Amino acid sequence: MKRGATLFLRGVIILIGLAALAVCIFFIPGVASRDAAAHPESAYLQYPFLASTYGLAVLLFAALYQAFKLLGYIDRNKAFSEPAVKALNRIKQCAMTVCIILAAGLVFVAFGMDGDRAGAISMGLICTFVSSVIAVFAAVLRRLLHQVVLLQDENELIV
Incomplete structure (x- = not known):
C-alpha cells in the first residue's frame, strides 16, 4: 500500500479522534446538565x-489507537504479522x-424509562448496529490475516 494512502487514513483517524474528544468535552456535559x-425526577441518571x-469514548479511543498501530505495521511492511492480528483482535474486542x-443501555431505556423514548432507542439501535458491523468486519479480517500468517510460517519452515 502506498504511503500516501496510509497517511490519509491516519489523518482520518486523527480527525475522528479529535471530533470525538470535542463532543466529549463540549457537548456531552451540556446535554446531561440540560436533561437533568x-x-x-430523573436527574440522578x-x-x-x-x-x-465516557466509558464508550475510552473504548473508541482504544480502537482508534489500534487502527493507528495497524497502519504503522502496514507502513513498515509488517501487515501480515502477529502484531497486526492482535491489533485487529483488540479492535474487535472494543467494538x-x-x-x-x-x-x-437499550434494555434500560426500553423498560426502565417512561415517556418518549423512541429517539433514544432508534439512536441506540443505529449505534449498536454500526459497532456490530465493525466488530464482524474486524473479526473477518483478523481471521483472514491469521490464516495468512500461519501460511507464511509454514512456507518459511518448508524453505
Whole structure:
C-alpha cells in the first residue's frame, strides 16, 4: 500500500479522534446538565449517563489507537504479522464491548424509562448496529490475516 494512502487514513483517524474528544468535552456535559434540569425526577441518571458515555469514548479511543498501530505495521511492511492480528483482535474486542454496553443501555431505556423514548432507542439501535458491523468486519479480517500468517510460517519452515 502506498504511503500516501496510509497517511490519509491516519489523518482520518486523527480527525475522528479529535471530533470525538470535542463532543466529549463540549457537548456531552451540556446535554446531561440540560436533561437533568428539564427532568428533575430523573436527574440522578445524569452521572451514570456521563460515566457510560465516557466509558464508550475510552473504548473508541482504544480502537482508534489500534487502527493507528495497524497502519504503522502496514507502513513498515509488517501487515501480515502477529502484531497486526492482535491489533485487529483488540479492535474487535472494543467494538463488541461497545455493542454490549449499548444493548444493555437499550434494555434500560426500553423498560426502565417512561415517556418518549423512541429517539433514544432508534439512536441506540443505529449505534449498536454500526459497532456490530465493525466488530464482524474486524473479526473477518483478523481471521483472514491469521490464516495468512500461519501460511507464511509454514512456507518459511518448508524453505
